[in-house]
Amino acid sequence: MTKQVKLALAQISCNCSLFAYNIRKMATYITKAKKQKADLIIFPELVLTGYTIRDRIYELAETIPGPSTRKVENLAKLHNINIIYGMPEKSAKANAVIYNTAVLTTPKGTFGYYRKMYLPTHSVFEEKRYFRQGYESPTFATPIGKIGLIICYDIFFPETARLLRLKGTELIVCISASPAVRRSFFETLTAARAIENTVYVAYVNLVGVEDGLQFWGGSRLIAPNGRILSQAKYDVDNMVFGIIDYADLARTETFVPTLRDLRPELFTEMKALTEKL
Amino acid sequence: MLLTPSILKINPAETKQKITRFIKDYVAKTKAKGVVLGMSGGIDSSNNAALTALAIGGNKTYGLLMPEKETKSQIDLTHAQQVAKQFRIKTITIDISKILVTVYTSIPNFNNSNLKAKGNLKARTRMMLIYYYANRENLIVSASSDKSETMIGYYTKYGDAAADIAPQQDLYKTQVRQLAKYIGIPGPIIRKPSTPALWPNQTAEKEIGIEYEKLDLILYGLEHFMETSKIAKQLSLPARTVELIKKRWLNSEHKRRTPLAPKLAFRTVSKDFRLPYNME
Numbered sequence: 001m002t003k004q005v006k007l008a009l010a011q012i013s014c015n016c017s018l019f020a021y022n023i024r025k026m027a028t029y030i031t032k033a034k035k036q037k038a039d040l041i042i043f044p045e046l047v048l049t050g051y052t053i054r055d056r057i058y059e060l061a062e063t064i065p066g067p068s069t070r071k072v073e074n075l076a077k078l079h080n081i082n083i084i085y086g087m088p089e090k091s092a093k094a095n096a097v098i099y100n101t102a103v104l105t106t107p108k109g110t111f112g113y114y115r116k117m118y119l120p121t122h123s124v125f126e127e128k129r130y131f132r133q134g135y136e137s138p139t140f141a142t143p144i145g146k147i148g149l150i151i152c153y154d155i156f157f158p159e160t161a162r163l164l165r166l167k168g169t170e171l172i173v174c175i176s177a178s179p180a181v182r183r184s185f186f187e188t189l190t191a192a193r194a195i196e197n198t199v200y201v202a203y204v205n206l207v208g209v210e211d212g213l214q215f216w217g218g219s220r221l222i223a224p225n226g227r228i229l230s231q232a233k234y235d236v237d238n239m240v241f242g243i244i245d246y247a248d249l250a251r252t253e254t255f256v257p258t259l260r261d262l263r264p265e266l267f268t269e270m271k272a273l274t275e276k277l
Numbered sequence: 278m279l280l281t282p283s284i285l286k287i288n289p290a291e292t293k294q295k296i297t298r299f300i301k302d303y304v305a306k307t308k309a310k311g312v313v314l315g316m317s318g319g320i321d322s323s324n325n326a327a328l329t330a331l332a333i334g335g336n337k338t339y340g341l342l343m344p345e346k347e348t349k350s351q352i353d354l355t356h357a358q359q360v361a362k363q364f365r366i367k368t369i370t371i372d373i374s375k376i377l378v379t380v381y382t383s384i385p386n387f388n389n390s391n392l393k394a395k396g397n398l399k400a401r402t403r404m405m406l407i408y409y410y411a412n413r414e415n416l417i418v419s420a421s422s423d424k425s426e427t428m429i430g431y432y433t434k435y436g437d438a439a440a441d442i443a444p445q446q447d448l449y450k451t452q453v454r455q456l457a458k459y460i461g462i463p464g465p466i467i468r469k470p471s472t473p474a475l476w477p478n479q480t481a482e483k484e485i486g487i488e489y490e491k492l493d494l495i496l497y498g499l500e501h502f503m504e505t506s507k508i509a510k511q512l513s514l515p516a517r518t519v520e521l522i523k524k525r526w527l528n529s530e531h532k533r534r535t536p537l538a539p540k541l542a543f544r545t546v547s548k549d550f551r552l553p554y555n556m557e
Binding site for chain 1 (some may be wrong): 294295296299302303544550551552553554555556
């Protein structure tokens with residue numbers, strides 16, 4: 001198992017009209033990341049299409065595998081790099097069943113994917129109108145570590161990250177499309193999820209302006225002790241790198257033993273109370 | 278939630294950055310050659326013009342000064358010119374009095390005493406000229422509406438709010454004042470009473486019946502789902518005053534939407550045709 005992994009956090013803006021442009025832009029960043037010897041490059045939520053595509057999602061969503069996942073697989077193979085990115089995923093069984101999905105691709109092909117569990121449908125968000133929620137929270141045992149995926153609003157629910165950690169996840173990757181007014185929430189929550197689970201958290205947010213929403217970027221890599229290892233700029237296309245050392249997980253777990261101190265009986269009570277909320 | 282003036286405080290540097298980025302991005306994506314807007318010499322249009330110039334350059338910002346005989350104010354014209362000079366904005370001055378007279382005299386039984394109907398003709402005439410320049414020069418039309426006036430519908434439907442973008446529409450009037458001060462709009466423009474200038478001696482606060490400092494706090498409370506009774510209590514206002522503002526807000530929704538249409542088919546424009554802005 002590789003102990004040290006170099007990550008590239010690639011926050012890019014999308015073109016919500018010329019969709020082919022987005023994958024070309026991803027390719028440019030993948031080339032740059034590989035030149036810097038990155039093992040893994042991470043792109044934002046729904047990066048293949050942009051976030052605010054509304055009804056056009058029905059024509060743009062693709063199955064996995066599909067034309068876009070194959071293009072990304074080719075890029076991963078060509079550059080011998082791992083890639084995480086977001087896309088609208090169409091069910092292979094039904095035409096109007098779409099998921100907001102994060103895909104993990106290795107040089108050997110698509111390794112796995114995660115379907116967003118918590119779909120924001122409030123304020124400017126209308127995800128439940130378009131997406132079906134996911135039901136699984138897998139951790140992927142890859143050659144570059146045990147990786148768990150969450151998407152944007154998922155991070156408001158500590159149980160998503162906790163569940164991944166309990167499954168042995170060492171690196172939680174949160175891809176996001178967060179508009180500017182919510183920056184302070186995410187800056188707090190990304191650090192909290194890392195600290196409370198003693199886990200690495202890589203957060204990659206969209207940038208650019210879509211339908212009047214301004215996505216703030218600010219992607220960051222956070223160590224299990226809450227230290228910010230890398231921080232991207234706000235508001236502009238930017239790629240930053242960071243190295244994670246899985247050996248640090250054991251040291252932090254000893255210093256802040258939150259996993260040791262978990263109280264499962266509280267979860268039982270929480271479940272009962274949540275059902276009756 | 279406490280409705281005190283501090284709740285309306287903005288971070289002017291950040292707000293300026295967001296608005297200018299928004300304008301710059303829209304102009305770039307639409308491949309327009311610039312932005313055109315009406316400049317009355319008031320705070321809203323001065324601020325909007327200045328922000329536009331800061332975003333894309335004054336040489337790509339066209340300010341139309343459109344005085345008319347009944348409401349012409351030399352002070353307002355001077356203020357508009359002052360802002361244009363300060364931010365190097367291109368200006369075009371068109372006295373619309375003749376156009377208006379032609380319109381008035383072309384209408385059978387024109388009612389000169391109906392201030393609202395007549396006043397709205399002025400706002401729509403200005404809109405017509407702004408769009409003329411937009412089409413002629415491939416420009417984006419920018420409305421200077423603020424959130425206070427937009428929420429209570431204090432504007433002319435398809436008049437001053439008719440535009441492609443409204444960069445400061447999410448800022449209450451008192452917040453526009455903060456931003457205007459930050460970007461260097463001259464003090465007299467910020468301090469003078471706002472007026473739509475649809476008829477002589479018209480001032481916004483007199484017509485609305487409440488000063489903006491209080492109106493903005495009422496609207497902020499409504500925006501945050503507060504009950505009218507609680508807003509009134511906190512602001513030491515009669516409950517009726519707050520209820521009337523709420524009524525103005527709710528009753529003016531028709532101004533903020535596209536025209537209401539009956540649902541007849543599979544997908545209906547403005548209802549469930551939910552499309553993104555396409556800027557190919």
